[in-house]
Amino acid sequence: MPLYDIRCQHCDGIFEQQLAISALSTEISCRYCQQQTLAKPLLTGRVQFKTNYKWQPQSKAEQLAGKDISGPGTEKNAARNSVLHNCKGMNCSVCGI
Template sequence: MPLYDIRCTHCDGIFEKLLPLQALEKPLACPYCAEATLAVPLFTGGHVKLRVAERWQARNGAEQLAGRGAAGPGTQARAGRSSVLHNCKGHNCSICDT
């Protein structure tokens, strides 16, 4: 049974209803105003086109791994390694500068 978007002819409310094909063009009660309205499906859907105005670009390897706004060791521009997910424990690490 398909799901239809139906507009009430009395209150202009739009509601969804699961209807068999035989019930189209027959009256049914509007859930908003409780008046009887014809079950005429709206023409909805089709092709939706989205326009992307800005694409996010990672500034460094750390943002590639951890996402936008990654901070911490390895996020500076010329870091030897770009991982913010390292496990050095602070002993001779090129990222932590210890």
């Protein structure tokens, strides 16, 4: 039997209860206040999201640096991949500065 988190309608206490699927939406006894409450499980746990689009790199530069990059070597068929260079703009042969 699955384990469910149930919230009491009377005392707002949350407790775990093993219930058969057929026992959902029936009256059960609250562990805290001992009153009858509706066995309506809370939405808890892990949620998975389905994605319809998976990003694919269009060049070696995007493969290394990620999506939506710009700079030298980021063209689709660039011969030189210099996206990750660290020139700081001083006498760089790649940037031409």
